Amino acid sequence: MGGPRRVANDPLRKQRILDATLAVIAEHGVHRTTHRRIADTAGVPLGSLTYHFESLDAILEQAFEALADSMSERYSTALTEAPDQLAACAAVTDLICGDDYVTSREVTILHEMYGYANHNPAVAEACRRWLLRSRDSLAVHFPPRACRAIDALIEGWPMHQAWEREPLERDLVHATIVAIAERIR
Amino acid sequence: MGGPRRVANDPLRKQRILDATLAVIAEHGVHRTTHRRIADTAGVPLGSLTYHFESLDAILEQAFEALADSMSERYSTALTEAPDQLAACAAVTDLICGDDYVTSREVTILHEMYGYANHNPAVAEACRRWLLRSRDSLAVHFPPRACRAIDALIEGWPMHQAWEREPLERDLVHATIVAIAERIR
DNA sequence: TCTAAGTGCGTACAAACGTACGCACTTTGT
DNA sequence: ACAAAGTGCGTACGTTTGTACGCACTTAGA
Structure with a gap:
């Protein structure tokens, strides 16, 4: 039994993306903060951002x-x-x-x-x-x-x-x- | 004689573009300030911006x-x-x-x-x-x-x-x- | 009136963008 | 061992972006 829950492979990834987002903002400013720059800084693939977050605005908000x-x-x-x-x-x-x-x-x-x-x-x-x-x-x-x-x-x-x-x-x-x-x- | 100077048709245009830029920034923020939005707000053609200003950054600066x-x-x-x-x-x-x-x-x-x-x-x-x-x-x-x-x-x-x-x-x-x-x- | 020089802009283009989506992979229940 | 379900991502697509550039227009001198 049990719910349909599975274990995530990298539960810290979401937080790492948010940390990287702040780093990008500090270095480049919001107006040059993009999915790709965040992904590079965090060391995660681009698709990982759209998987964990609804939109770029959602990433910035969090x-x-x-x-x-x-x-x-x-x-x-x-x-x-x-x-x-x-x-x-x-x-x-x-x-x-x-x-x-x-x-x-x-x-x-x-x-x-x-x-x-x-x-x-x-x-x-x-x-x-x-x-x-x-x-x-x-x-x-x-x-x-x-x-x-x-x-x-x-x-x-x-x-x-x-x-x-x-x-x-x-x-x-x-x-x-x-x-x-x-x-x- | 006389320098090669000619008279500009619309000497106020540069200022109008800068005013429109501030309006766009106030409404949308720097991160959504674009040539096209400024041009629309100022009521001038897109090419007018690249003619009067070197770059988007130059517009924002001024x-x-x-x-x-x-x-x-x-x-x-x-x-x-x-x-x-x-x-x-x-x-x-x-x-x-x-x-x-x-x-x-x-x-x-x-x-x-x-x-x-x-x-x-x-x-x-x-x-x-x-x-x-x-x-x-x-x-x-x-x-x-x-x-x-x-x-x-x-x-x-x-x-x-x-x-x-x-x-x-x-x-x-x-x-x-x-x-x-x-x-x- | 004609010419040359400078003004101003419509249009086009390559690059970068946000986001969708199919597919491989991992894990759980049987 | 197998099936089902959910995880995670590589890739691609349509859009928007900044900027370049050729060309029409206006003006000043002759």
């Missing part, structure tokens, strides 16, 4: 969703580990400044994700989920209005920094977060 | 540069008109909240521009120029370190807002700007 999940998990971990508000300020500073939590490669892909999300409802929804989850993580340590302001900074500062030549000043970022935490209620 | 120029001019105007720092805070609040200076359509195109800039040096340079000019505009009213923090907010808040369902609270934005202006030296 790849972006995986990225957003992975990033919001790191955000959540960094913030829930902080014992008090001051430590939370330091954690947020790390999130903004460091390459530890969010690499510059990920900022690049995020730019692409936001652009793509404006033309794809599923990815737009993923952006919204990510935004809400990051705000929830902040809400443990900051009042609701401060969360919004800090969230905007977390969004804007690394993005801005992408075009800057000089490295980001940690002290400045930290002072700004503290100022918002103390003044915005 | 379109994005035109947008950045137009936006940094509006930023500059709004800020230099402010008589003092408090008025400048209000002006920045307007820039962030209002659809008056930067429309949501432009935020959409900005997302696309940032994504594209990661894979195109000319557009990356345009982003950098825009960043520096907007910081110069702020420098009239705020100390240098405050400029960076405020700049990050100008960047991040509208971007964040793009995924939010509720409208942006003007009071909160204004209070945040004032807090930064007073506390960051």
Whole structure:
């Protein structure tokens, strides 16, 4: 008896394709992301993509969703580990400044994700989920209005920094977060 | 005598093509921006694009540069008109909240521009120029370190807002700007 | 009015694209 | 050992793409 289920030969293949998709996006951009480039990068045959995914858009959607999940998990971990508000300020500073939590490669892909999300409802929804989850993580340590302001900074500062030549000043970022935490209620 | 110069029939055509390019980007995204779609939107024949522009990338570059120029001019105007720092805070609040200076359509195109800039040096340079000019505009009213923090907010808040369902609270934005202006030296 | 030079575009083409589909292969139940 | 069913992919097809190019048209000087 048992259902008609058979065992897949390579259960990790789907994930490998999604990883390769993010790599292609980071290197070439969404506008030059194709089935063939993803297949080459992942080291799988072209037909494997159309077998596992309904369309190219479906691949991009799932790849972006995986990225957003992975990033919001790191955000959540960094913030829930902080014992008090001051430590939370330091954690947020790390999130903004460091390459530890969010690499510059990920900022690049995020730019692409936001652009793509404006033309794809599923990815737009993923952006919204990510935004809400990051705000929830902040809400443990900051009042609701401060969360919004800090969230905007977390969004804007690394993005801005992408075009800057000089490295980001940690002290400045930290002072700004503290100022918002103390003044915005 | 006289140079071999003749008069062009339609000197505005180049600009019209660039306008149409931004319209196509806003509606379909860079990844679905093609010669033919631009030509249809602009109401010009396909050959006209390859005549006026070297390549599709060249069209995108010039379109994005035109947008950045137009936006940094509006930023500059709004800020230099402010008589003092408090008025400048209000002006920045307007820039962030209002659809008056930067429309949501432009935020959409900005997302696309940032994504594209990661894979195109000319557009990356345009982003950098825009960043520096907007910081110069702020420098009239705020100390240098405050400029960076405020700049990050100008960047991040509208971007964040793009995924939010509720409208942006003007009071909160204004209070945040004032807090930064007073506390960051 | 005629000529030469430069403008502007219709059309064509090779390359690259997304996707469908038939077929070999593997596994399970008998 | 055999049949049935599901897995996975090589290949091919029709479409769309960016771009080149020949040719009609317009204009300025003589």
